[in-house]
Amino acid sequence: MATARRSTSVRVGILVFDGVKLLDVAGPAEAFAEANLLGASYELVLLSPDGNDVVSSVGMRVSVNAAAADAANFHTVLVAGGDALPVKQVPAGLVAAAGHLANNTVRMSSICTGAFVLAAAGLLDGRRATTHWKHTQELALRYPATQVEPDAIFVSDGGIHTSAGVTAGIDLALALIEDDHGPDLARAVARSLVVYMQRSGGQSQFSAPLQGEPPKSSPLRRVLDAVQADPTAEHSVPVLARNANLSVRHLTRLFREDLQTTPSKYVELIRFDTAKALLDAGYSVTEAAERSGFGNSEALRRTFIARIGVPPSKYQQRFRSTAKTG
Known part of the structure; x- marks a missing residue:
C-alpha cells in the first residue's frame, strides 16, 4: 500500500x-x-x-x-x-x-x-x-x-x-x-x-430464512423435519435424541459434523426464522413469539438483539411495508 x-x-x-x-x-x-x-x-x-x-x-x-x-x-x-x-x-x-x-x-x-x-x-x-x-x-x-x-x-x-x-x-x-x-x-x-x-x-x-443442503444422516433429517414442522413443540436435546432413537452424544456429533452447530442452536435458529416470517406477515411480537416457540416476547426480544442487533418491533417496522405509517 x-x-x-x-x-x-x-x-x-x-x-x-x-x-x-x-x-x-x-x-x-x-x-x-x-x-x-x-x-x-x-x-x-x-x-x-x-x-x-x-x-x-x-x-x-x-x-x-x-x-x-x-x-x-x-x-x-x-x-x-x-x-x-x-x-x-x-x-x-x-x-x-x-x-x-x-x-x-x-x-x-x-x-x-x-x-x-x-x-x-x-x-x-x-x-x-x-x-x-x-x-x-x-x-x-x-x-x-x-x-x-x-x-x-x-x-x-x-x-x-x-x-x-x-x-x-x-x-x-x-x-x-x-x-x-x-x-x-x-x-x-x-x-x-x-x-x-x-x-x-x-x-x-x-437475510432470507435458513436454507442449506440436507444432512447426510437420515436420523438427522428426521430431527430437522420435526423441528421445522412444529417449532413450538418440546425440542430439548434429550427429547430430540429420544425421538431419533439416538443417544444425546451421537445426535450432538451428527449436528456438529453435518451442520457445524449444536441441536439447541439449530432449534433457536429455526424458531428465529419462523418468528421473522411471522413478523413479516404482520403478526404482533407477542403472537410471533408464541407461534414460533419462544413462548414470550422477552425471549424473542433477547434472541433478536443477540442475532441481528435490533429488537423484533424495530425489525418489523423496517421490513413490514414501504407505506408511511402514523
Whole structure:
C-alpha cells in the first residue's frame, strides 16, 4: 500500500467491469459527490482493467476514464461487485488491476462482491472482511485465509475496507468521508442522501430464512423435519435424541459434523426464522413469539438483539411495508 499523502483534491478510483452492479458504483459515487457540495474535494475516476467502457448489470453503459494499469496516486480505491464474481473464477485481468491499484493507493476498498476480487488478489489474506450475506459462506470457503464476518455492514482491517451488499457501499463511503473530514460533514452527507449515518443491527436482518443442503444422516433429517414442522413443540436435546432413537452424544456429533452447530442452536435458529416470517406477515411480537416457540416476547426480544442487533418491533417496522405509517 502507498504511504498516506494527502493533497487538496483527494483522488478516488472506482474499478468497474462488464456486469458490474450499477448501484455499487452510483451509491458511493453519489456520497463522495454530495460531500463535495458540502466542502470536500474528491476527484472521482472510473477505471476498468483495459480502459474500455463497460456494461453494467442493468444494461446501462458506464463511461470509464482510464485503464487501471495506467492510473496511479490514488488516495482511495473502491472495487465494485458483480453477480458473476461469487459463482465464477475472478477474471485474471480484474485481479491484476486490483493488485496494481492496491500498490498505488492509501485505502483499498470493496463494495459487495467486490471482496472476491480483493481476495483473489491476495489482499484479504490474514484479514477480516465481509461481503453480501448471500455470499459470505462462499467467500470463506474459497479463500480460507480470509476471516469472514458474515453479519458486518462493513469491515476495516489494516487499510483494507470491505462492505456488505449493494447499499452498504454508501455506509462504507460515509465512514471513509468521516475519516477524512470528521463526523459533522459525514452526517450532513447522510442527511442529504436520506440515509442512516450508522444503521443499527447487522446485515443478517436482511437475510432470507435458513436454507442449506440436507444432512447426510437420515436420523438427522428426521430431527430437522420435526423441528421445522412444529417449532413450538418440546425440542430439548434429550427429547430430540429420544425421538431419533439416538443417544444425546451421537445426535450432538451428527449436528456438529453435518451442520457445524449444536441441536439447541439449530432449534433457536429455526424458531428465529419462523418468528421473522411471522413478523413479516404482520403478526404482533407477542403472537410471533408464541407461534414460533419462544413462548414470550422477552425471549424473542433477547434472541433478536443477540442475532441481528435490533429488537423484533424495530425489525418489523423496517421490513413490514414501504407505506408511511402514523
